[in-house]
Amino acid sequence: MPYFVIIILFLCFQQVSFSQDSMPAVPVVCYLSEQNSFTEIPAQEFISASGRLAATSNIEVTYIDFPEQVKTSFEYAVAIWERYLISTQTIRIKATWSKTVVSTVLAETGATRIYRNSASIPNLPYANVWYPAPLAEALSGKDLNSADFEMTVTLNANINWYLGTDAKAQAGKFDIITVLLHEIAHGLGFSSSMSVNDTQGLYGQSGSAYVFDIFIQDSKKVKLTNSGVYGNPSTDLKTSLISNALYFGLKNPAFANNLPRLYAPSPFKSGSSFSHFDESTYTVGTANSLMSPSVRAAEVNHTPGDLLLNCLNEIGWQINGLNGYIVTDVENIPEQTFEVLVFPNPVEDRVNVAFPLQTQPRAIKIDLLNNQGKALQSIEKQGVKVETISVDISSLNEGIYFLRVLDGQKVLIKKIVR
Numbered sequence: 001m002p003y004f005v006i007i008i009l010f011l012c013f014q015q016v017s018f019s020q021d022s023m024p025a026v027p028v029v030c031y032l033s034e035q036n037s038f039t040e041i042p043a044q045e046f047i048s049a050s051g052r053l054a055a056t057s058n059i060e061v062t063y064i065d066f067p068e069q070v071k072t073s074f075e076y077a078v079a080i081w082e083r084y085l086i087s088t089q090t091i092r093i094k095a096t097w098s099k100t101v102v103s104t105v106l107a108e109t110g111a112t113r114i115y116r117n118s119a120s121i122p123n124l125p126y127a128n129v130w131y132p133a134p135l136a137e138a139l140s141g142k143d144l145n146s147a148d149f150e151m152t153v154t155l156n157a158n159i160n161w162y163l164g165t166d167a168k169a170q171a172g173k174f175d176i177i178t179v180l181l182h183e184i185a186h187g188l189g190f191s192s193s194m195s196v197n198d199t200q201g202l203y204g205q206s207g208s209a210y211v212f213d214i215f216i217q218d219s220k221k222v223k224l225t226n227s228g229v230y231g232n233p234s235t236d237l238k239t240s241l242i243s244n245a246l247y248f249g250l251k252n253p254a255f256a257n258n259l260p261r262l263y264a265p266s267p268f269k270s271g272s273s274f275s276h277f278d279e280s281t282y283t284v285g286t287a288n289s290l291m292s293p294s295v296r297a298a299e300v301n302h303t304p305g306d307l308l309l310n311c312l313n314e315i316g317w318q319i320n321g322l323n324g325y326i327v328t329d330v331e332n333i334p335e336q337t338f339e340v341l342v343f344p345n346p347v348e349d350r351v352n353v354a355f356p357l358q359t360q361p362r363a364i365k366i367d368l369l370n371n372q373g374k375a376l377q378s379i380e381k382q383g384v385k386v387e388t389i390s391v392d393i394s395s396l397n398e399g400i401y402f403l404r405v406l407d408g409q410k411v412l413i414k415k416i417v418r
């Protein structure tokens with residue numbers, strides 16, 4: 001074989017092995033509805049019993065062609081998300097003020113890239129599943145793209161925007177804070193890869209579903225990514241995708257009888273179906289309406305809502321104020337308010353142990369025990385401020401196991417099911 005052929009083959013192989021761990025994501029398209037809703041939901045007061053909640057993440061926006069006034073509104077929306085998300089990694093957004101977006105579209109948003117669990121990114125809870133860049137970085141505690149953007153937001157410059165931050169509904173105007181809160185949620189991972197063609201439904205990129213996809217289930221609680229029931233592609237999948245009866249399978253039993261209902265209209269709306277909550281279930285002006293598919297004129301909603309926050313938590317985000325996490329002041333953290341999170345449970349291949357942020361570095365240890373109390377694996381680290389550690393249990397038989405987690409001086413025993 002000639003030398004140059006070997007080099008070309010080598011380069012091709014390199015390209016393939018690179019693309020298996022990360023690739024560009026597909027953005028979500030969000031449409032407007034000109035009907036005025038005249039509803040106002042102000043931002044949550046970021047105050048808990050122990051004080052005002054601090055920003056627990058950092059979002060940096062690079063503005064392309066933005067008027068100064070719009071930047072101020074954008075920063076206000078970003079500051080709201082910074083108080084819900086917990087991440088040590090800066091989320092970099094490339095925001096474009098575009099005059100060429102179709103007139104019925106408010107915005108398009110997506111992660112720049114998606115990442116799969118691999119030797120270099122071992123902290124992603126589910127194997128063979130794509131994670132959006134901001135979440136992959138939050139879970140791994142690493143900058144995965146050399147300070148490149150994690151998210152792109154393209155806003156339609158021709159919309160009659162209301163730029164105020166005072167949560168006042170204005171006739172005929174679209175509240176930019178509401179739209180930005182909605183858009184950023186897509187970039188954080190509220191985004192499905194499910195689609196349909198003439199005869200079949202299908203999902204995934206390069207053989208893997210998006211992390212959002214793996215929680216979508218039908219009215220019989222069968223996951224659409226259950227390949228024993230739904231082929232990919234298949235006509236059965238298409239039938240479900242336009243069934244108007246799809247749900248996000250939150251594991252928290254508090255939501256067992258009230259799972260978030262997704263937008264699954266017939267015909268399928270490309271770029272819009274499933275990456276939203278159902279419009280008729282979560283009507284304008286109600287608590288969980290932020291992620292409905294069409295933002296209306298004079299619709300103001302500056303609060304993500306419990307269902308959205310729980311969905312983001314389920315795909316892997318640590319959320320301030322949710323499930324025991326309350327960070328009030330990053331410089332002076334009251335330790336008793338923290339909980340170590342163990343997720344997902346039941347476990348498929350990897351179980352994650354998320355150690356909450358503390359200002360003082362501490363020693364942590366995780367022991368994986370069988371049901372006789374015998375240690376099967378141990379992981380120890382010193383000097384941890386905040387970290388999510390992933391334990392691979394893919395080689396274990398199905399059954400009951402225990403995690404013994406030491407966080408500084410505190411010990412937690414957690415039963416897990418494989």
Ligand SMILES: [Zn+2]
Pocket residue numbers: 028029030031182183186275276292293
């Ligand atoms: Zn949307």
